[in-house]
Amino acid sequence: MSDDVTSFDRWRVTAGAPAFSEWLRSSSEPDWTDVVTHPFAAAITRGEADMRHYLAQDFQFVDAFTALLGAAVASADSFEARVPIGRFLGLTVADTERGYFHRALAALGVNIAAPTPEPVTADFRALMDEARSSADYPLIIAVLCVAEWTYLGWASRAADPLPENFVHREWIELHEGPEFRAWVGFLRGELDRLGPGLPEAEQRRVLDVFRRATHLERRFFDMAAGASGQACP
Numbered sequence: 590m591s592d593d594v595t596s597f598d599r600w601r602v603t604a605g606a607p608a609f610s611e612w613l614r615s616s617s618e619p620d621w622t623d624v625v626t627h628p629f630a631a632a633i634t635r636g637e638a639d640m641r642h643y644l645a646q647d648f649q650f651v652d653a654f655t656a657l658l659g660a661a662v663a664s665a666d667s668f669e670a671r672v673p674i675g676r677f678l679g680l681t682v683a684d685t686e687r688g689y690f691h692r693a694l695a696a697l698g699v700n701i702a703a704p705t706p707e708p709v710t711a712d713f714r715a716l717m718d719e720a721r722s723s724a725d726y727p728l729i730i731a732v733l734c735v736a737e738w739t740y741l742g743w744a745s746r747a748a749d750p751l752p753e754n755f756v757h758r759e760w761i762e763l764h765e766g767p768e769f770r771a772w773v774g775f776l777r778g779e780l781d782r783l784g785p786g787l788p789e790a791e792q793r794r795v796l797d798v799f800r801r802a803t804h805l806e807r808r809f810f811d812m813a814a815g816a817s818g819q820a821c822p
């Protein structure tokens with residue numbers, strides 16, 4: 590992590606209601622705002638985005654993401670923490686989301702077999718694999734939290750009525766609504782529960798992973814929008 594970022598201990602005395610997850614998020618600007626306001630995400634909310642390349646690449650993202658959820662179940666520090674993660678893995682990702690991918694890719698005429706990963710897809714998978722093999726619960730939760738919280742961010746901006754095409758509409762609905770909000774609240778709560786007690790070097794590792802994941806989210810939407818996916822200022 591670069592030195593231009595304030596440490597959590599210095600930041601918290603300036604904040605009204607200091608929350609570790611808010612320190613992570615605000616230290617990940619401007620990428621964070623670029624993700625939740627990304628033109629490709631906005632085009633999804635209007636029902637105008639070409640979803641073929643994006644969803645084919647995202648299906649590969651979701652595979653590594655599911656493995657990371659399994660690592661979170663294995664590395665959590667209590668039974669009570671394992672339960673919501675295991676439930677989300679089983680009920681949402683392995684069921685609702687998998688069903689959506691199969692129907693959407695079929696409707697779009699996209700082969701479900703894995704296409705060549707774009708550089709950003711490979712980089713994102715590498716970050717998730719790095720977090721998974723660390724078996725370090727706060728690091729794992731940091732990557733999961735970025736993936737879920739940024740998606741809640743852009744999907745909450747969708748205005749009624751949602752697009753008619755199910756490919757856009759259901760993709761928005763998957764990342765919005767009370768259950769998804771509660772899931773993001775749980776992930777943030779885990780970072781808020783564990784982050785403040787970590788040694789500063791560990792806090793910086795968590796922030797480093799959080800910022801890298803946020804940057805990858807931005808590159809992922811850039812790739813989907815037709816940019817190189819390699820741009821990394």
Ligand SMILES: Cc1ncc(C[n+]2csc(CCO)c2C)c(N)n1
Binds near residue numbers: 654736737740806
């Ligand atoms: C690049 C990328 N980043 C985040 C997500 C969000 N996401 C991944 S799995 C999952 C759980 C079920 O909805 C959610 C929200 C995504 N799909 N693609």
